[in-house]
Amino acid sequence: xxxxxxxxxxxxxxxxxxxxxxxxxxxxxxxxxxxxxxxxxxxxxxxxxxxxxxxxxxxxxxxxxxxxxxxxxxxxxxxxxxxxxxxxxxxxxxxxxxxxxxxxxxxxxxxxxxxxxxxxxxxxxxxxxxxxxxxxxxxx
Numbered sequence: 001x002x003x004x005x006x007x008x009x010x011x012x013x014x015x016x017x018x019x020x021x022x023x024x025x026x027x028x029x030x031x032x033x034x035x036x037x038x039x040x041x042x043x044x045x046x047x048x049x050x051x052x053x054x055x056x057x058x059x060x061x062x063x064x065x066x067x068x069x070x071x072x073x074x075x076x077x078x079x080x081x082x083x084x085x086x087x088x089x090x091x092x093x094x095x096x097x098x099x100x101x102x103x104x105x106x107x108x109x110x111x112x113x114x115x116x117x118x119x120x121x122x123x124x125x126x127x128x129x130x131x132x133x134x135x136x137x138x139x140x
Contacts, residue, residue, distance in 0.1 A: 001031045004103035005081075006094045006128070008037060009066035016109030016139040017070065021077050027107075033081035034103065035074065037066045038093035059087045091127025098134050110138045 007013040020027055039062040047055045063085035074081045086093045098106050110125045129136060 001027075001105065002101075002103040003027060003031050003033050004098055004101065004106045004134075005033055005035045006037075006098075006106060006108045007035055007066060007070055008090070008124075009069070010109070012109035012111055012140075013070070014109075016107065017073055019139050020107070021073075027105075029078045029080070031079075033074065033079050034084055034101065035067060035070055035081050036084045036086075036094065036097050037063055038090040039063050039085055039087045041087045041089070059085070089127075090124045091131060094124070094128050095131030098128075098132050103134055105135050105137055106132060107137045107139065110140050 005017075007017075039059050042050070042055055042058065050058075063083075067083045067085065071081070071083055084097065086097060088096075094106075094108075106128070108125060108128065111123075125138060
């Protein structure tokens, strides 16, 4: 099974990964994992000033800050995983990646906010659910 893990390096991501590791019978190491993070985009005027190479390096550096510790954890669990990232608004980037690569399951950690706070503050999970066409497992 192809499983996409959407991560941001937060405590919610750590909780999600710990839950999956503690419940090997749920998914376990016998699947193909892709770990994905969305990096906030630099405004267009700044990218013109900084240049394409500096912008690309910035995105790579930001992604590695999130992905490096997760890669170490995934390797420790014995999971086969690819590390991927994209720049953009997180709900759009995650859903676009999932819709393009069509995993069997997208797994995300969630803050567990109320519907009212999601309405006022927004939510990455809410945005992904609205845009994504693959099954999503939320772990709180």
